[in-house]
Amino acid sequence: MQIDPAKCVACGNCTYVCPVxxxxxxxxxxxxxxxxxxxxxxxxxxxxxxxEHLNPTFVRTVRRVFQTLRLRFDPEPDVxxxxxxSPQELVWPRVVRRAFSxxxxxxxxxxxxxxxxxxxxxxDISGRVQAGEVGFTIxxxxxxxxxxxxxxxxxxxxxxxxxVAFEKKNPITSLMSDVSTGTLRPDIxxxxxxxxxxxxxxxxxxTEEIIQLVREVEPRLDTVIALGVGxxxxxxxxxxxxxxxxxxxxxxxERAKTNIGLGRITNANPL
Amino acid sequence: MTNTLHRYGPSESFRDxxxxxxxxxxxxxxxxxxEKQRRFLQLALPFHPVNLGDALHGGALxxxxxxxxxxxxxxxxxxDFQAVIDGLNQATTVxxxxxxxxxxxxxxxxxxxxxxxxxxNISTSVEGAEQCCLAxxxxxxxxxxxLGFEGKTEKLPDEQVLLLSTMCGHxxxxxxxxxxxxxxxxxxxxxxxxxxxxxxxFCSCGVFNPTRAARVxxxxxxxxxxx
Numbered sequence: 001m002q003i004d005p006a007k008c009v010a011c012g013n014c015t016y017v018c019p020v021x022x023x024x025x026x027x028x029x030x031x032x033x034x035x036x037x038x039x040x041x042x043x044x045x046x047x048x049x050x051x052e053h054l055n056p057t058f059v060r061t062v063r064r065v066f067q068t069l070r071l072r073f074d075p076e077p078d079v080x081x082x083x084x085x086s087p088q089e090l091v092w093p094r095v096v097r098r099a100f101s102x103x104x105x106x107x108x109x110x111x112x113x114x115x116x117x118x119x120x121x122x123x124d125i126s127g128r129v130q131a132g133e134v135g136f137t138i139x140x141x142x143x144x145x146x147x148x149x150x151x152x153x154x155x156x157x158x159x160x161x162x163x164v165a166f167e168k169k170n171p172i173t174s175l176m177s178d179v180s181t182g183t184l185r186p187d188i189x190x191x192x193x194x195x196x197x198x199x200x201x202x203x204x205x206x207t208e209e210i211i212q213l214v215r216e217v218e219p220r221l222d223t224v225i226a227l228g229v230g231x232x233x234x235x236x237x238x239x240x241x242x243x244x245x246x247x248x249x250x251x252x253x254e255r256a257k258t259n260i261g262l263g264r265i266t267n268a269n270p271l
Numbered sequence: 272m273t274n275t276l277h278r279y280g281p282s283e284s285f286r287d288x289x290x291x292x293x294x295x296x297x298x299x300x301x302x303x304x305x306e307k308q309r310r311f312l313q314l315a316l317p318f319h320p321v322n323l324g325d326a327l328h329g330g331a332l333x334x335x336x337x338x339x340x341x342x343x344x345x346x347x348x349x350x351d352f353q354a355v356i357d358g359l360n361q362a363t364t365v366x367x368x369x370x371x372x373x374x375x376x377x378x379x380x381x382x383x384x385x386x387x388x389x390x391x392n393i394s395t396s397v398e399g400a401e402q403c404c405l406a407x408x409x410x411x412x413x414x415x416x417x418l419g420f421e422g423k424t425e426k427l428p429d430e431q432v433l434l435l436s437t438m439c440g441h442x443x444x445x446x447x448x449x450x451x452x453x454x455x456x457x458x459x460x461x462x463x464x465x466x467x468x469x470x471x472x473f474c475s476c477g478v479f480n481p482t483r484a485a486r487v488x489x490x491x492x493x494x495x496x497x498x
Contacts, residue, residue, distance in 0.1 A: 017473065019445040044443045048473040050334040074460060076343050077451060078334065078469045103274070103441040103475050104327060122296035122390040123413040137415070142277065143437050144446050145426045194442045218422040226277045227418040237401075237410030251418045254282045257275060258400035261412030262383060263300060263390030271298035 001039055001046060005031045007084035009059045013077055014045050014085075019194060020146045032084070040146055040194045041090060042101035050076070051083040093188045096149075100171065100193035117170055117197050120230035124263040128167075134204050134242050135167075135230035138214060141195040142226045149175075150189045151221040152196055156182035158217045159200060164210070167199035195226075204231075207245045274440025275366075275394035275478050277417045279433040282396040288483045289375035289403070290394040291315075292366035293387065300388055304362035307387040312356045314385060315367035318378045322368040323355045324477010331355050332471045332481070348468035355477065370482035372399060376406040383407050394478075434487045439474040448473070456488045463488035 003014070003023075008031040015023045015032065022038035023045065025031070059081050066073050075081070090098055099105055119137055120129055129135040138155060141147030152172065159166070160182030166173045177185050202210055207229075218225060231242035243253060275290045293311045295304035312323055324330035331350030335342075359365065369375040375393065382391055393400040397414070404411050420427065427433060428446040435449040436442075452466035461469075467484035 016447045016451050017445055018447070019442045021445075021447065042442065044445070044473060047475060048334055048443060050338040050472070051336050052338045052340055054340060076346060076469070077448070077455070078472055079338060079343075081340075101442075103443070118294070118296060120413040120415045121292075121294050121392050122299075124390050125296050125299050129413060135415075139277070142440065142442060143279075143420065143427070143433065144442050145423070215421070221422055223422060224420050224424055224426060225422045226420055228276055228415055229418060230413060230415040232413050233411040235410065237404060237412075239411065239414050243414075243416065246416060246418065251416075252281075253397050253416050254280070254419075255276065255278055255285060255395070255417045256397045256400060257392045257394040257415045258397075258404070258411050259390060259392050259413040259415075260379065260383075260400075260404055260407075260409050262387070262409075263296065264388045266300040266388045267298065267302045270300075 001034050001041060001043065002086050002088050003032050003034055004084045004086055005029065007056050007082040008032050009056055009063065009082055011075070011081060013079060014049060016077065017045055017048055019044055019144050038192065040101040040192055041094070041098035042194050043087065043098070046085045046087055047104070049078055049080040049085070052079060052081045053083050054081045056082045093191050096175070096188055096191050097193055100196050117199060119199065120259055121257070122263060123230070123232065123259050124261045125265055129201060129230050129232055131232045132204055133201055133232070134207050135199065135201045136210055137228035137230070138198045139195055139226040139228065140221070141193065141223050143224070145224050146192050146194050147196060147223040148192045149184060151223055152198065153184050153189065154220055155214070155217050156184060156198060158213060159198070162209070162213055164200045164202055167201065170197065170199045172196055172198050204241055207242060208249060211249060274476065276415060277419070277437060277440055279430070279437040282398060284434065285396040285399060287370040287486065288395055288480050289369040289372060289399060290366055290478050291369070291375060291378055291382070291391065292364055292394070293389040293391050294364045295362055295389055301362055304389065305359065307389055308362060308365040309356060309359050310385065311365055311382065311387060311389065312359065312367065314381050315378055316352060318369065318374040320352070320367045321370045321480060321482045322350060322471065322477050323352045323366070325355065325359050325365045326363040326476040327361060328355070328358050329475050330471060330477025330479060332468055334472045346465070346468070348464060364476065366476065366478050368478060368480050370480065372402060376403050379403045379409070380407040383409060431487065435470060435484055438479045438484060441475060443473045443475050444470050444479065453488060
């Protein structure tokens with residue numbers, strides 16, 4: 001993302017809306033600037049800020065007059081008064097930043113928007129997680145911290161060494177040059193994204209082992225992890241196998257997404 | 272929508288937060304999904320959702336690409352649900368957000384009766400979803416638990432900010448903007464509803480809950496504890 005210095009009036013609104021704090025006001029030029037190394041190309045500034053198309057010279061003059069009179073104009077905080085943002089053409093490997101950070105862009109590997117995964121959301125017809133299995137979503141960088149692929153690599157290697165299988169229909173898996181070792185393409189190691197999800201599936205008996213493994217790797221990563229665990233309910237709608245393990249490990253099960261089983265295969269020629 | 276899963280807060284804080292969303296599985300039931308998803312959104316209207324959205328175009332309160340400067344003094348904070356329904360032009364993930372369990376229960380019952388064939392999920396507290404299924408006569412098929420945040424949690428902001436910013440799991444609502452709105456409400460520069468509307472506009476798939484946000488903003492200084 002770029003900010004046109006000819007349009008920017010340094011109002012500062014955008015410095016608050018950037019999820020990773022990559023925008024700041026450069027006092028030497030009195031304009032907002034984007035730290036390209038930290039920017040994850042999420043487009044939150046470009047898509048989220050309402051845009052006015054005011055004349056920059058006019059706005060700067062008004063701001064100077066207000067400053068002289070010690071008056072504070074209290075504009076809406078989610079507006080770019082001069083529509084100063086302009087997306088840049090992204091090329092490989094930087095384009096992966098947007099693919100993982102801008103939720104409006106579908107992942108080419110899965111065709112799914114957002115982080116590009118279906119998980120247990122469609123488990124009622126995909127059967128991705130069966131009885132006796134547990135699905136893990138290990139999400140890096142969330143909430144609002146971001147993650148470098150080199151950190152994701154650490155976890156992928158550790159999981160592969162433990163002999164787990166990575167979900168095939170997952171954007172991170174699609175970026176692996178060697179799925180058996182969990183090795184990601186080397187040319188994306190210097191890219192940062194807002195968040196990314198690694199998905200694996202193991203027998204329920206390995207639940208504790210996987211959680212311990214994640215906990216062992218976490219201190220080596222310079223980011224946060226949001227851990228999700230998916231399980232199949234029994235025919236009465238009860239889930240009494242995975243939940244108790246998680247509670248025994250000290251987790252409070254406050255929130256969940258619940259697939260209520262209304263999906264069915266309707267395509268004429270389903271996969 | 273994993274983006275609704277990891278909302279921060281104890282179960283009690285989700286008493287006014289029920290997200291019901293519909294998704295098609297690629298290659299299995301995505302043919303004709305667009306019309307079914309439009310129907311899903313229409314069915315939500317009688318139950319008075321607080322937000323409605325699709326993953327491509329956003330929610331019922333959106334930013335403007337050509338805002339009138341005079342709007343600074345008369346910003347409209349009313350959601351436009353019909354615009355969401357009319358704007359849906361491609362099958363994706365669609366969601367309806369409710370601020371009370373009764374509405375969510377009734378909507379789930381209506382979706383069950385309609386038999387759209389799409390996968391439908393409820394994102395709220397574990398107990399809240401169980402109650403919705405019970406009321407609709409449904410058995411849960413699968414459950415995805417949130418285990419919260421781990422790792423370098425020292426990088427995270429305070430609890431009140433997290434209560435707000437994690438309502439957009441895609442991360443489009445920044446911690447800094449949530450902090451700014453908390454401060455502005457405390458200083459009397461915006462009402463909780465106005466500040467909630469500002470945050471809602473950044474959510475790109477319409478799952479942000481402005482009712483819960485306004486409650487958190489109004490109660491700034493009384494942070495809900497996670498434990």
